[in-house]
Amino acid sequence: SNLQDVVMETSFAAQQYTQREQEKALIDVVGAVPNPGPDTVFGKNKVRVATLSDAEILKAEKMCSPEYNPKPWEEWRERLSKMSGGQDVYKEIFDIAREIPKNTAVADVKARRWWQNA
Known part of the structure; x- marks a missing residue:
């Protein structure tokens, strides 16, 4: 059970890290926000984000x-x-x-x- 707890906690930490970094990349790299920054993929390609x-x-x-x-x-x-x-x-x-x-x-x-x- 101790090994299983360690595996679950490690997986949990990895999942949190991955999700946090992916969300950050959507904003900082892709520019998936209403006003994408000029250095993002959307900003460089003049992509407008349409919110529904x-x-x-x-x-x-x-x-x-x-x-x-x-x-x-x-x-x-x-x-x-x-x-x-x-x-x-x-x-x-x-x-x-x-x-x-x-x-x-x-x-x-x-x-x-x-x-x-x-």
């Missing part, structure tokens, strides 16, 4: 999300359900993702040691 309104995001969700358009996703949901021993994995992820307020910055999302609560 809540209404447009809802429109896309209604076209694509299993919540609104379940038929195309049934096969995948069934496969995931079988692999998980009968849980609706999509619903679990959907609910967890919505525990975080919509306008929360990625940097402000507190990482959790999920295996300690399992």
